[in-house]
Amino acid sequence: MFEYELENIQKITVNHTIGAQPSIALKTILESNIPANIKSFFRGEVESLLYREKQSDRTHSKFNFLQEDVQLLQEQMDILLVYHYTFPREEFLKTLDVCTHFLFNYLCRPQWTLESYLFEDKQVLSVKELGLKFRFCADYPYYWSILEKYLVGKNRTEIEKEELVRLLRKIDVEIVNTHSADDLAKMTQPFFEFVSFIHQHALNGGRGDLPTKALIYFFEDKRLSFAAQHLQKLRDQGIQSMMFDELTDALRDSFSRRSISTAEETVPLRPAERKHITMLAIPERDRLAIISSLFGNDESKYITTMEKVLSSASWEDAGLSLDHYFTMNDVDPFSRDAIILTNALQSFFTNRESS
DSSP: OHHHHHHHHHHHHHHHHTOOOSEEEEEHTTSSSSOHHHHHHHHHHHHHHHHHHHHHHHHHHSSSSSSHHHHHHHHHHEEEHHHOOEHHHHHHHHHHHHHHHHHHHHOOOOHHHHHHHTTTTSSEEEEEHHHHTTOOOSSSTTHHHHHHHHHHHHTOSEOOOOHHHHHHHHHHHHHHHOOOOOHHHTHHHHHHHHHHHHHHHSSOOOOSSSEEEHHHHHHHHTOOOOHHHHHHHHHHTTEEOOOOOHHHHHHHHHHHHSSSOOTTTTTTOOOHHHHHHGGGGGGGGHHHHHHHHHTTTOOOHHHHHHHEEEEEEOOOOOOHHHHHHHTTOOOOOHHHHHHHHHHHHHHEEEEEHHO
């Protein structure tokens, strides 16, 4: 589906970086005129290489590399080692080929790609390894942003594949539930921008459009079936590709034809839980402050968000849902009001689970 783009992005990247040279330093790649996600992939490759090398070298070491001042110096040295790493030409071309194929899969079907890529043949990953994996994924940064806050907040050092897959799907469900047609269209911008860069620099050009089929895959990956079905109807009518504005209009149309329904992805809100919103252990003064600082002084937004959080099956899921709201709305989770709300919700779920 993207044969033209794959061939051209590799040519463009070679021309803008290594050219005919026998090797290239990572710092030169990072300073070149190529998409940021390609730069991130190459940097992730070098950081992973250094991590693996350090792990093998220190397995039987008698030296204390965990000493605080040693770690500070090591971090500075690691930055320089990564920055000045040199790719021989063959290694560069091989990495570039893997990179471009990975990026098209990730941009088109992020959920599916992450589930396949993060663990590979493992069943458990350390949080450190998981963070290194996400270094390859510059686009859709909300996945790692939410996951990292969740794992750090839980003092987790590792995670099983089954749990991570569930968390990734939960994140996407929350996005679908809380975003408008325009917001969902904006989520495809990294995909459009990547293809637009290629079309702008390719000899035969292009208008920066995406195949409608690729957009169908994107929304199927989000489990947003009604949007995918609407795009499929447009494709059947002969619309084989779309610009960003055209996709936005199509999503607005699909939203107007059918109120967003995600019953298959969410736990239905129990009637009693709507009443429990007013039973959260939050003094009225603090509740008003929370609505003002965390919800833009919009009480209906507060009620809607609390209903979704309270519909979670457990505090673990509720905490992830709340973290998602904080991340997507640029809320400091360590602010006074955020902490009061978090503590009240945690107490609610603790009491419900013990009753």
